[in-house]
Amino acid sequence: MAPEGNDVIVSDRKLEMILSMKGGNGEASYANNSQAQAIHAQSMLHLLRETLDNIQLMEPPSETIPFALADLGCSCGNNTLYIVDVIIKHITKRYEASGYEPPEFSAFFSDLPSNDFNTLFQLLPPIGSSMEECLASDTHRSYFAAGVPGSFYRRLFPTRSIDFFHSAFSLHWLSQVPESALDKRSMAYNKGKVYIHGANEHTANAYKKQFQTDLAAFLGARSKEMKRGGSMFLVCLGRTSADPTDQGGPGILFGTHFQDAWNDLVQEGLITSENRDSFNIPVYASSLQEFKEVVEANGSFVINKLEVFKGGSPLVVKQPDDAAEVGQALANSCRSVAGVLVDAHIGDQLSEELFKRVERRGSCYAKELIEQLQFFHIVASLSFA
Numbered sequence: 001m002a003p004e005g006n007d008v009i010v011s012d013r014k015l016e017m018i019l020s021m022k023g024g025n026g027e028a029s030y031a032n033n034s035q036a037q038a039i040h041a042q043s044m045l046h047l048l049r050e051t052l053d054n055i056q057l058m059e060p061p062s063e064t065i066p067f068a069l070a071d072l073g074c075s076c077g078n079n080t081l082y083i084v085d086v087i088i089k090h091i092t093k094r095y096e097a098s099g100y101e102p103p104e105f106s107a108f109f110s111d112l113p114s115n116d117f118n119t120l121f122q123l124l125p126p127i128g129s130s131m132e133e134c135l136a137s138d139t140h141r142s143y144f145a146a147g148v149p150g151s152f153y154r155r156l157f158p159t160r161s162i163d164f165f166h167s168a169f170s171l172h173w174l175s176q177v178p179e180s181a182l183d184k185r186s187m188a189y190n191k192g193k194v195y196i197h198g199a200n201e202h203t204a205n206a207y208k209k210q211f212q213t214d215l216a217a218f219l220g221a222r223s224k225e226m227k228r229g230g231s232m233f234l235v236c237l238g239r240t241s242a243d244p245t246d247q248g249g250p251g252i253l254f255g256t257h258f259q260d261a262w263n264d265l266v267q268e269g270l271i272t273s274e275n276r277d278s279f280n281i282p283v284y285a286s287s288l289q290e291f292k293e294v295v296e297a298n299g300s301f302v303i304n305k306l307e308v309f310k311g312g313s314p315l316v317v318k319q320p321d322d323a324a325e326v327g328q329a330l331a332n333s334c335r336s337v338a339g340v341l342v343d344a345h346i347g348d349q350l351s352e353e354l355f356k357r358v359e360r361r362g363s364c365y366a367k368e369l370i371e372q373l374q375f376f377h378i379v380a381s382l383s384f385a
Contacts, residue, residue, distance in 0.1 A: 040311040051381040056229025061103035070108040073170025076116040105143035113149040157225040171236035174282040178206035197247040197255025204244035211284040223300035237285040238378035249375040261357035301382040311375040327363030
């Protein structure tokens with residue numbers, strides 16, 4: 001008889017307490033497997049700077065009120081620190097171009113309580129003694145930093161306290177797996193699958209509804225926290241297909257070799273089919289129209305720009321023709337973002353077996369992965385109406 005593992009069915013509160021990118025600095029950690037996100041973020045810097053130009057600056061800046069920015073879904077690597085530096089340097093240049101001394105800056109790094117904030121804070125450079133020192137050197141920071149644990153689908157900050165919100169590669173994570181997808185009595189029950197790629201339309205619609213409900217909650221919270229004249233730059237996984245069961249790049253990442261590895265464990269008698277079917281990846285790649293509908297229904301934000309941006313592959317490999325390296329990159333990529341959930345569901349030992357099979361399958365299909373695994377992102381530049 002197959003061992004049951006932990007067999008955790010995760011509620012929204014439970015998910016909030018365990019979901020995180022893989023912490024630390026190990027081989028499968030997010031810190032060592034987020035180079036693709038860094039490359040994708042750098043390719044969108046011109047769009048970020050355009051959004052920063054939409055912020056209404058306080059002229060002259062107040063000596064007592066800092067410019068406040070928040071990175072929501074910051075995770076635990078260098079990417080968030082790089083983006084915060086880009087934001088502050090751009091706003092500083094805007095003030096200087098207007099003939100004003102820039103204000104002090106407060107940067108809030110926010111993610112779920114399970115995030116590895118310790119690793120992030122250890123990466124923080126020391127604060128500089130002056131703005132001039134910070135701008136002239138990459139070894140000091142020009143802002144006061146604080147961590148804010150909590151779900152960005154709820155309030156995180158006081159009313160009218162934040163000038164700029166940034167969130168990249170996070171909003172596709174749902175607050176919970178739709179309950180109907182895990183309910184055997186429901187037409188949306190995602191039997192035999194651990195992701196919605198290729199699922200039935202009822203399952204896909206349940207995920208779509210959850211995504212739009214979550215995004216509405218996110219925008220509602222930010223509309224209370226943002227200062228008048230503030231702006232927001234959002235990036236999340238998107239898709240080019242109108243069909244929500246075709247999840248594109250995320251579908252290849254979680255709906256093919258990752259899915260097949262779960263099936264392997266079932267066929268080998270290591271887990272039961274029920275154990276597999278009670279696990280679902282809480283990720284939804286939205287279409288542009290689905291995203292736009294929620295923003296317009298909220299009514300608090302002006303859409304400056306809303307587009308689908310080709311981000312590229314999540315796999316960063318030195319030798320694309322090395323099948324073993326591609327397989328390892330696939331396993332590490334899956335594990336860095338979903339490993340914590342897998343560990344909680346079937347335990348560390350079976351999780352190790354699962355990702356070994358992901359790596360093996362990835363190596364067998366290395367050429368196809370390099371050619372076909374591409375992510376598209378929804379990029380939204382919004383200003384507070």
